[in-house]
Amino acid sequence: MNERDALRALAADLPHAGDDAAVVDGTVITTDMLHERTDFPAGTTRYTAGWRAVGASLSDVAAMGAAARAAVAVYADEAFDREELDRFVAGAVDVCEAVDAEYVGGDLDEHVEFTTATTAIGRVTDAGGVTRSGARPGDALCVTGEWGRSAAALRLFTKGEDAAVERANELFRFTPRVADGLALAPSATAMMDSSDGLARSCHQLAEASAVGIELDRDAVPVHPAVEEVAGDSAERFELAAHFGEDFELLCAVPEEEVAAVGAACPAGLTRIGTVTAEPETGAPRVVADGDPLPDRGYTHGDE
Amino acid sequence: MNERDALRALAADLPHAGDDAAVVDGTVITTDMLHERTDFPAGTTRYTAGWRAVGASLSDVAAMGAAARAAVAVYADEAFDREELDRFVAGAVDVCEAVDAEYVGGDLDEHVEFTTATTAIGRVTDAGGVTRSGARPGDALCVTGEWGRSAAALRLFTKGEDAAVERANELFRFTPRVADGLALAPSATAMMDSSDGLARSCHQLAEASAVGIELDRDAVPVHPAVEEVAGDSAERFELAAHFGEDFELLCAVPEEEVAAVGAACPAGLTRIGTVTAEPETGAPRVVADGDPLPDRGYTHGDE
Incomplete structure (x- = not known):
């Protein structure tokens, strides 16, 4: 097992x-x-x-x-x-x-x-704990911060040069999104952190909530460090969506509350897609720009 | 280090x-x-x-x-x-x-x-947490339960026979003394569990409280399983006092409260000695029947 x-x-x-x-x-x-x-x-x-x-x-x-x-x-x-x-x-x-x-x-x-x-x-808080299972069709799918910093850090560690390693260490020292989580708690219908990467986290949240997700690839906020290490936009999306360990938050928020709650998030909140009705059996649960987004991590390779 | x-x-x-x-x-x-x-x-x-x-x-x-x-x-x-x-x-x-x-x-x-x-x-509780540092000269030094069960278990594991191993497993499954700790909390001036053995725990409690301890060796309650594996009373005391990992409680209790609080301890409470004034520099901190009790564990051997 x-x-x-x-x-x-x-x-x-x-x-x-x-x-x-x-x-x-x-x-x-x-x-x-x-x-x-x-x-x-x-x-x-x-x-x-x-x-x-x-x-x-x-x-x-x-x-x-x-x-x-x-x-x-x-x-x-x-x-x-x-x-x-x-x-x-x-x-x-x-x-x-x-x-x-x-x-x-x-x-x-x-x-x-x-x-x-x-x-x-x-x-x-009085609002209670936010689980992964409450997302509803029509909610906006949002993320905090910028994605891919740990992927970028790993490439910089591999370089081994002092400056690269120092930068990699900085990137590894993320700020846990506690303040953002507290700001989101009264509004978010579902929330989780992104230990396993954006793609896998989307699948987990969608499965726990019995919903589907439509993702807009270009909307995913990519960390500037990813630009330093990635060749093209496909590789940037790969690092931002499939690597993981960015420790950002992924959440579902009612459409009309996104602006207000986003303004209260110190790390910023970006709308990257929409929660949809649960797909029929056999249909993809998470779709990015119309194509199925695989439930796949990057480093772990245990799809 | x-x-x-x-x-x-x-x-x-x-x-x-x-x-x-x-x-x-x-x-x-x-x-x-x-x-x-x-x-x-x-x-x-x-x-x-x-x-x-x-x-x-x-x-x-x-x-x-x-x-x-x-x-x-x-x-x-x-x-x-x-x-x-x-x-x-x-x-x-x-x-x-x-x-x-x-x-x-x-x-x-x-x-x-x-x-x-x-x-x-x-x-x-309302009484607050009990630390190791509040023991006062004149307090009774007490322990819960019976000592040496983990030492006995280790010897039984070593035998390797099915019945011995089964008995050793039973001995390893101690009941954490939570109910006893709660009963003791309002009275105990200092308390700790016995991860490192009775002798070492006495030293730690005495040091934290800046006091001395006089121990009565015969008063230490020895677990019946120790009788099964130990040859004589010296070996029994060795296993009960120096082995450790019995997860019983060691505490200091005002003399006049020992009887009442002991009656409220499901595992039983035994008075094994007295808290004394802090010894002068160079004098032993913990004395058992008049002899210095070494600050020594049994298995770890890292005195």
């Missing part, structure tokens, strides 16, 4: 699992694990790793439309270098501060590979 | 870290990571692993005198076997139910070794 099937099986067993985060008595809780080999390319500083790992969990809190409160992390490595550990903690503290949360420590563990497990908690 | 020094360094940096759990706005949060190689002896079932891993985090909630609310876990392995995963989740669900908490899922991750990272949250 692969990770995706196993996750689906788990979600069926646990009523609170399967969304970006669980909600218990108004408290949102979410946890992730990242590894050096798979998640931190050569050149990733420990500061960036701390920022990004804790940020990934805070992004799940944001995706529920909740206020971030605190985060903890387990830092596991073969040995503990005080400076590296301090840098990791500094990154964790700084990403928490960026979203008005508090980094409150965690645990250390000796392990064969640098691995970190992060957990964030938050509080849902 | 070893794990212990690194933890001390971290605790100095982060005001909320260093105790069993952090408290943020009345919410307790705590996280741990366990590995197959170091934490789950051959013969440990996935059901036991799920119970024990999530139980370890719930024990930290108990140690704060807080009510447990929910837990999450990351389950990382080379591959995902549906039955093993289901058993792990069943263990996690059952240990949560045992302490009136809810298991709300988590994440899966492909990894070189079976590894689990668990996080539990809880709520402190």
Whole structure:
């Protein structure tokens, strides 16, 4: 069983699992694990790793439309270098501060590979937590920020030059969209973060909501860094739509509320398509400019 | 830098870290990571692993005198076997139910070794969270339950016979002392769980509270399973005091409240010693029957 099937099986067993985060008595809780080999390319500083790992969990809190409160992390490595550990903690503290949360420590563990497990908690607002399952035909499909920054970062890490690696580290240190999630919570009918890329996230949101999606490819906001590394518009769309790990928000918003709620999003809100009625069996669930958009990630290749 | 020094360094940096759990706005949060190689002896079932891993985090909630609310876990392995995963989740669900908490899922991750990272949250009562640092000279030093069960379990796992392994699994599935922690919270001046063993925990509590401790060796309640595996009383004390991972509570309680609060502890409360004034520099901090009790664990051997 692969990770995706196993996750689906788990979600069926646990009523609170399967969304970006669980909600218990108004408290949102979410946890992730990242590894050096798979998640931190050569050149990733420990500061960036701390920022990004804790940020990934805070992004799940944001995706529920909740206020971030605190985060903890387990830092596991073969040995503990005080400076590296301090840098990791500094990154964790700084990403928490960026979203008005508090980094409150965690645990250390000796392990064969640098691995970190992060957990964030938050509080849902009076509007309640926003799940993936409430999108309605006619809603506008919107995204925060700009897409493809992690894809661009990965290419820059591969270059290995100091300046490229430094730029890649900057790109890896995304701001979790907590403020945007809070602004969107009262309006959004469905919301999630984009861990698996825009295309796959569209499929997940559409499936959870039992709707279809029509996407306008040219409307997808592409991060300027993608221009630096991509040759043509097809490659830019590939990096922006299929790579993932941008930790932006994807949401459905009633058409008449898009302008007002968008103005309240610090990262900006872009309308990239429309929620449609659930397609008939066999018809594509997500369509981009009239063509089926495959449910495909970029790096993971486990379609 | 070893794990212990690194933890001390971290605790100095982060005001909320260093105790069993952090408290943020009345919410307790705590996280741990366990590995197959170091934490789950051959013969440990996935059901036991799920119970024990999530139980370890719930024990930290108990140690704060807080009510447990929910837990999450990351389950990382080379591959995902549906039955093993289901058993792990069943263990996690059952240990949560045992302490009136809810298991709300988590994440899966492909990894070189079976590894689990668990996080539990809880709520402190009106009495507030109980830390390690409030013990006062004259307080009674008390423990919940019986000690040495994990040490006994490890010896039984090593035997490898089916009956011994089954018994070892049972011993590994401890009940987190949440109900006891709640009963103790209004009275205890200091409290912690015993991850590192009784001896080391006494040193940690005494150091955090700037006090000394006088221990009565014969008063330490030894788990019946220890009798099955230990030859004499010295070995029994070694297993009960220096092994660790029993996840019982160690606490300081005003003398006049011991009887009443003990009666409210489902696991039972035993007075094993007395809190004394902080010893002078160079004098032993923890004394057992007049002799210094070394700050030493059993398995870890990293004194």
